[in-house]
Amino acid sequence: VKIVDLRVTPIALADPPxxxxxxxxxxxxxxxxxxxxxxxxxxxVSEAHGGEQTxxxxxxxxxxxxxxxxxxxxxxxxxxxRTFGVAAGPDAADRSHTYLLPGEGRLDVPxxxxxxxxxxxxxLIGKMVGRPVCDLxxxxxxxxxxxxxxxxxxxxxxxxxxxxxxxxxxxEALTPEAIVTQANAMIAxxxxxxxxxxxxxxxxxxxxxxxxxxxxxxxxxxxxxxxxNGAWSVETSLRVGAELAGALEYLEDxxxxxxxxxxxxxxxxxxxxxVPLASNIAVTSFSDVPEAVRTDAVQVILSDHHYWGxxxxxxxxxxxxxxxxxxxxxxxxxxxxxSLLAMTHLAAATPGLTYACDTHYPWQHAADEILQGGRVxxxxxxxxxxxxxxLGVELDRDALARGRERYERCGYCHRDDAVEMCRHxxxxxxxxxxxx
Amino acid sequence: VKIVDLRVTPIALADPPxxxxxxxxxxxxxxxxxxxxxxxxxxxVSEAHGGEQTxxxxxxxxxxxxxxxxxxxxxxxxxxxRTFGVAAGPDAADRSHTYLLPGEGRLDVPxxxxxxxxxxxxxLIGKMVGRPVCDLxxxxxxxxxxxxxxxxxxxxxxxxxxxxxxxxxxxEALTPEAIVTQANAMIAxxxxxxxxxxxxxxxxxxxxxxxxxxxxxxxxxxxxxxxxNGAWSVETSLRVGAELAGALEYLEDxxxxxxxxxxxxxxxxxxxxxVPLASNIAVTSFSDVPEAVRTDAVQVILSDHHYWGxxxxxxxxxxxxxxxxxxxxxxxxxxxxxSLLAMTHLAAATPGLTYACDTHYPWQHAADEILQGGRVxxxxxxxxxxxxxxLGVELDRDALARGRERYERCGYCHRDDAVEMCRHxxxxxxxxxxxx
Numbered sequence: 111v112k113i114v115d116l117r118v119t120p121i122a123l124a125d126p127p128x129x130x131x132x133x134x135x136x137x138x139x140x141x142x143x144x145x146x147x148x149x150x151x152x153x154x155v156s157e158a159h160g161g162e163q164t165x166x167x168x169x170x171x172x173x174x175x176x177x178x179x180x181x182x183x184x185x186x187x188x189x190x191x192r193t194f195g196v197a198a199g200p201d202a203a204d205r206s207h208t209y210l211l212p213g214e215g216r217l218d219v220p221x222x223x224x225x226x227x228x229x230x231x232x233x234l235i236g237k238m239v240g241r242p243v244c245d246l247x248x249x250x251x252x253x254x255x256x257x258x259x260x261x262x263x264x265x266x267x268x269x270x271x272x273x274x275x276x277x278x279x280x281x282e283a284l285t286p287e288a289i290v291t292q293a294n295a296m297i298a299x300x301x302x303x304x305x306x307x308x309x310x311x312x313x314x315x316x317x318x319x320x321x322x323x324x325x326x327x328x329x330x331x332x333x334x335x336x337x338x339n340g341a342w343s344v345e346t347s348l349r350v351g352a353e354l355a356g357a358l359e360y361l362e363d364x365x366x367x368x369x370x371x372x373x374x375x376x377x378x379x380x381x382x383x384x385v386p387l388a389s390n391i392a393v394t395s396f397s398d399v400p401e402a403v404r405t406d407a408v409q410v411i412l413s414d415h416h417y418w419g420x421x422x423x424x425x426x427x428x429x430x431x432x433x434x435x436x437x438x439x440x441x442x443x444x445x446x447x448x449s450l451l452a453m454t455h456l457a458a459a460t461p462g463l464t465y466a467c468d469t470h471y472p473w474q475h476a477a478d479e480i481l482q483g484g485r486v487x488x489x490x491x492x493x494x495x496x497x498x499x500x501l502g503v504e505l506d507r508d509a510l511a512r513g514r515e516r517y518e519r520c521g522y523c524h525r526d527d528a529v530e531m532c533r534h535x536x537x538x539x540x541x542x543x544x545x546x
Numbered sequence: 547v548k549i550v551d552l553r554v555t556p557i558a559l560a561d562p563p564x565x566x567x568x569x570x571x572x573x574x575x576x577x578x579x580x581x582x583x584x585x586x587x588x589x590x591v592s593e594a595h596g597g598e599q600t601x602x603x604x605x606x607x608x609x610x611x612x613x614x615x616x617x618x619x620x621x622x623x624x625x626x627x628r629t630f631g632v633a634a635g636p637d638a639a640d641r642s643h644t645y646l647l648p649g650e651g652r653l654d655v656p657x658x659x660x661x662x663x664x665x666x667x668x669x670l671i672g673k674m675v676g677r678p679v680c681d682l683x684x685x686x687x688x689x690x691x692x693x694x695x696x697x698x699x700x701x702x703x704x705x706x707x708x709x710x711x712x713x714x715x716x717x718e719a720l721t722p723e724a725i726v727t728q729a730n731a732m733i734a735x736x737x738x739x740x741x742x743x744x745x746x747x748x749x750x751x752x753x754x755x756x757x758x759x760x761x762x763x764x765x766x767x768x769x770x771x772x773x774x775n776g777a778w779s780v781e782t783s784l785r786v787g788a789e790l791a792g793a794l795e796y797l798e799d800x801x802x803x804x805x806x807x808x809x810x811x812x813x814x815x816x817x818x819x820x821v822p823l824a825s826n827i828a829v830t831s832f833s834d835v836p837e838a839v840r841t842d843a844v845q846v847i848l849s850d851h852h853y854w855g856x857x858x859x860x861x862x863x864x865x866x867x868x869x870x871x872x873x874x875x876x877x878x879x880x881x882x883x884x885s886l887l888a889m890t891h892l893a894a895a896t897p898g899l900t901y902a903c904d905t906h907y908p909w910q911h912a913a914d915e916i917l918q919g920g921r922v923x924x925x926x927x928x929x930x931x932x933x934x935x936x937l938g939v940e941l942d943r944d945a946l947a948r949g950r951e952r953y954e955r956c957g958y959c960h961r962d963d964a965v966e967m968c969r970h971x972x973x974x975x976x977x978x979x980x981x982x
Binding site: 179181182183184185186188238239241245246248249250251396397399400403404422423425426427429430432433434435459461 | 615617618619620621622624674675677681682684685686687832833835836839840858859861862863865866868869870871895897
């Protein structure tokens with residue numbers, strides 16, 4: 111079946127004022143909905159990073175994609191790689207970009223464009239042959255994919271502006287106590303069995319206190335993670351690691367760069383602390399893996415099909431991780447249900463993905479979802495793998511149109527959490543890495 | 547579509563008296579034809595190692611496979627792993643078995659059983675959805691898959707006994723001159739652009755002389771390889787490597803074990819000789835890869851979907867090789883057209899597989915082929931990737947029945963090249979590794 115069209119729809123969705131070491135989430139998160147139209151009229155869907163550059167990237171790739179058979183993905187990749195002027199190896203395009211927000215780097219553009227096409231193609235093929243996407247990836251090893259509660263220090267507000275303003279379901283959370291409240295509410299609503307805190311926002315002692323309060327409140331059986339997005343020096347990372355030893359399932363990106371991560375690992379082991387280090391900043395592509403392995407800088411790779419080059423690349427990464435004794439987990443950006451289900455199918459088909467995956471989904475509001483039937487249920491902390499063909503989604507055209515209208519009037523065309531931070535919290539704020 | 551039956555047919559095919567460091571090929575090579583029957587009546591085919599133990603393995607796995615959906619391969623693997631009493635990681639079953647013939651080891655049985663099922667399932671799915679197997683693996687990067695001429699020191703005889711005796715197309719080849727004749731004849735018949743000599747048979751000086759004669763006769767543009775199957779000590783490997791420096795595309799398994807291979811690599815590099823070492827003996831599974839990488843023992847992995855765990859495993863290995871800067875090539879055992887086409891689809895869908903693959907196919911005779919339409923053409927040294935659904939093969943039932951009859955009367959129930967060597971060449975022969 112030939113691909114006859116590539117439809118690309120930019121959308122914006124309300125996003126609450128969440129904090130991280132990158133700054134502050136804007137009132138809108140941007141996404142791109144990609145539709146691959148087959149000559150038989152079937153349409154495959156996927157969801158990608160948002161904003162004007164991403165739109166331009168898809169526009170540029172469009173011509174090279176249309177006309178290919180929907181199964182001909184290896185050559186679609188080669189064509190995309192050529193279009194963006196990179197050598198045709200999957201790693202030629204993607205050097206680590208430690209200091210950029212995921213989706214805002216330019217070096218992994220071909221991988222991001224291809225990833226969206228692969229997901230849409232798998233959705234289309236699944237619809238064509240009447241099978242769920244996980245089956246096309248080799249079959250599922252689990253029927254439900256566990257996700258983790260993703261806690262954020264947060265200002266008051268529900269995201270969106272004017273008519274788009276959403277109720278502030280979660281409230282302000284700028285203290286350890288408020289984070290515990292947030293955790294309890296999110297667990298009550300979704301049943302999450304693992305909890306991650308986005309750190310790197312306050313001084314490490316406050317974040318240590320927050321983690322201890324979570325441990326105290328949730329009990330010893332709930333796995334906890336903290337992710338300061340590289341906001342700490344090696345010394346601070348060692349101190350936090352020592353303070354939280356035994357309380358962490360893994361410590362995510364405490365410090366920037368593979369060298370820093372390796373130093374933290376060595377230091378922790380020298381103190382008898384064997385908490386795994388996870389990363390989606392020091393390791394963002396296959397080309398980062400050899401050094402990570404050689405120096406033992408990372409023990410858990412936080413994969414993301416959106417920028418590693420699609421679901422099949424992640425399954426390959428899973429085998430690589432199993433081979434080298436690395437753990438595999440899954441990173442998330444603000445996203446809607448299409449991405450959530452792509453992540454779910456992929457995780458179901460990846461044996462080595464044994465950690466609960468990250469998701470920002472609870473931070474989004476039902477009014478912004480673009481799926482018929484509304485939001486994807488997360489029950490007992492898990493998403494059930496759909497048995498329906500493809501990803502198991504149908505777009506709600508009206509909701510998609512509203513998302514596009516929001517995009518057009520919201521005034522945002524790319525993500526810049528630092529600008530947002532200066533605008534709303536602290537005019538003199540600058541991202542410094544490491545900050546502590 | 548549920549799998550309702552697993553049909554397993556042992557066959558024997560005439561095999562000429564080829565020599566290697568394992569000894570002598572018997573007059574028959576043994577294979578197993580596996581047919582997966584779907585509830586819709588469609589049948590998927592694959593070809594596996596042969597003999598009684600393999601038959602028993604499939605019989606034991608049968609119950610666990612029947613009843614699964616044909617797409618449900620991840621769980622089929624888990625069920626097979628459980629059946630054979632190994633932990634459910636793909637690597638738990640497979641430790642390196644340096645001294646065993648491929649297909650005769652017992653430790654990779656679950657991977658070999660699963661691999662045959664995966665190929666048959668992909669063939670069945672391909673027929674069901676009307677697509678070639680390479681498309682199910684992610685699409686092809688090439689339309690033709692190059693294979694290498696596979697030269698052997700050989701006694702006179704065409705293989706088979708009595709009514710099964712095949713004409714000796716290639717003649718005796720026990721000298722450098724005769725190997726050159728063999729090479730020229732094989733290139734004339736198939737158009738191969740790369741040449742591999744199975745060594746480890748005669749004293750290294752004779753094999754060096756053979757390689758030099760080939761280089762002389764074929765010219766500098768034909769890539770040459772030699773594979774003594776670990777018959778040489780580290781010292782001998784270094785000497786041969788030095789003597790043949792510049793004449794080799796790669797040096798395959800000169801010496802046994804990862805430690806030995808690493809020592810050869812270090813020694814060669816110390817002498818300024820950067821010929822890659824290839825292996826299908828020191829590296830036979832994912833579990834061998836980390837040490838191979840760490841010690842730089844192997845620069846080219848000779849993959850084989852038959853014992854690595856199926857086509858998808860090899861594609862995953864391909865990504866791993868790209869990531870770590872390793873080359874990827876393909877190993878072969880004596881086989882018929884079903885395996886040849888499985889290798890072809892897989893190689894077409896594996897971007898990193900940039901070396902011409904091994905194949906024993908020229909050593910087999912048309913009278914032993916089990917495909918409708920007869921032997922698969924190798925033209926200009928390459929097999930064209932079929933566009934037909936599945937592997938693109940249909941079994942010739944009469945030919946298959948004849949293969950089974952040959953199996954039943956041939957008197958061979960497993961491969962033992964050492965026994966054969968004693969019986970026909972030298973009663974006192976024993977495999978010694980390293981021999982020189």
